[in-house]
Amino acid sequence: MIVTIDGVAASGKSSVSSGVAQALGVPYVSSGLLYRAVTLLGLEAGADLADPAALLPLLSGVRLEPLASGNRVWNDDHDLTADLHSTRVDGGVSTVAALPEIREWVDAQLRALPAPLVAEGRDMGTNVFPHAPHKFYLTASPRVRAERRARERPEDIPAIEAALTERDRQDTTQSAPAPDARIIDTGPLTLQGVIDTILNDLR
Ligand SMILES: Nc1ncnc2c1ncn2[C@@H]1O[C@H](COP(=O)(O)OP(=O)(O)O)[C@@H](O)[C@H]1O
Numbered sequence: 001m002i003v004t005i006d007g008v009a010a011s012g013k014s015s016v017s018s019g020v021a022q023a024l025g026v027p028y029v030s031s032g033l034l035y036r037a038v039t040l041l042g043l044e045a046g047a048d049l050a051d052p053a054a055l056l057p058l059l060s061g062v063r064l065e066p067l068a069s070g071n072r073v074w075n076d077d078h079d080l081t082a083d084l085h086s087t088r089v090d091g092g093v094s095t096v097a098a099l100p101e102i103r104e105w106v107d108a109q110l111r112a113l114p115a116p117l118v119a120e121g122r123d124m125g126t127n128v129f130p131h132a133p134h135k136f137y138l139t140a141s142p143r144v145r146a147e148r149r150a151r152e153r154p155e156d157i158p159a160i161e162a163a164l165t166e167r168d169r170q171d172t173t174q175s176a177p178a179p180d181a182r183i184i185d186t187g188p189l190t191l192q193g194v195i196d197t198i199l200n201d202l203r
C-alpha cells in the first residue's frame with residue numbers, strides 16, 4: 001500500500017506523514033529532502049544550480065534513509081540532514097527542482113523503495129506513484145504557514161511568508177493536486193487533527 005501526501009511549502013507534509021506512517025507502522029519518505037540534498041551539494045561545490053551536468057556527478061553517494069521518526073539523507077558516510085533546512089537551501093531548491101534530469105534521478109530513488117510506505121512532496125500522487133490508492137493534498141494560507149515555519153527559522157514572519165509565496169510560484173508546475181487526492185485545509189486543524197483526518201479516511 002502507498003499513501004501519498006502532497007502539498008504546498010510548509011503545509012505540514014513531513015510532520016503529518018511521519019505521524020501517519022508511525023500510526024500505520026510503515027516508513028515515510030520525504031522527496032523534498034532529496035531535492036534539498038542536491039541543492040546543498042551543488043552549493044558546497046560552487047556548481048551552477050541550473051546545470052544538471054554539473055549536479056549529477058555529485059550524487060553518486062547520496063542515499064535517503066526513510067526512518068518513520070524523521071528521514072535522514074547521507075552522502076557516503078556524511079549525514080547531510082541537519083543542513084538541509086537552511087534559508088540558503090530554501091533559496092536554491094526550486095531552481096534544482098525545475099530540472100527534468102534531477103527530477104528523474106529523485107523519482108528513481110523513490111520508486112526503488114519497497115512498499116508499503118507514505119510518500120510526501122509535490123508530485124507523489126500525480127507523477128511518482130499515480131496508482132497509489134490513497135492520496136492527500138495539504139494546504140493552508142501563506143500567513144498560517146509562515147507563522148508555523150517562523151518557529152523553526154531565524155527570519156521574521158513577513159520575510160518567511162514572502163519566501164514561501166515565491167517558492168510556491170516557482171514550484172507551480174509540479175505542485176498540482178492529483179485529481180483523485182483529498183484536499184485538506186490544515187489551517188483550522190491541529191497537527192494531530194490532520195493526522196487523524198487522514199487515518200480516519202484510510203479506515
Ligand atoms: N495543523 C497543522 N498541520 C500541519 N503542521 C502543523 C500544524 N500545526 C503546526 N504544524 C507545524 O508546521 C510546521 C511545518 O510542518 P512541516 O511538516 O515541516 O511542513 P512541510 O513538510 O510541508 O514543509 C511543523 O513544525 C509542524 O509541526
Ligand SMILES: Nc1ccn([C@H]2C[C@H](O)[C@@H](COP(=O)(O)OP(=O)(O)O)O2)c(=O)n1
Binds near residue numbers: 032121171
Ligand atoms: N516531490 C517534490 C518535492 C519537493 N520539490 C521541491 C519543491 C520545494 O521547493 C523543494 C523542497 O521541498 P520540501 O517539501 O522539503 O519543502 P517544504 O518543506 O515544503 O518547504 O523541493 C519538488 O519539486 N517535488
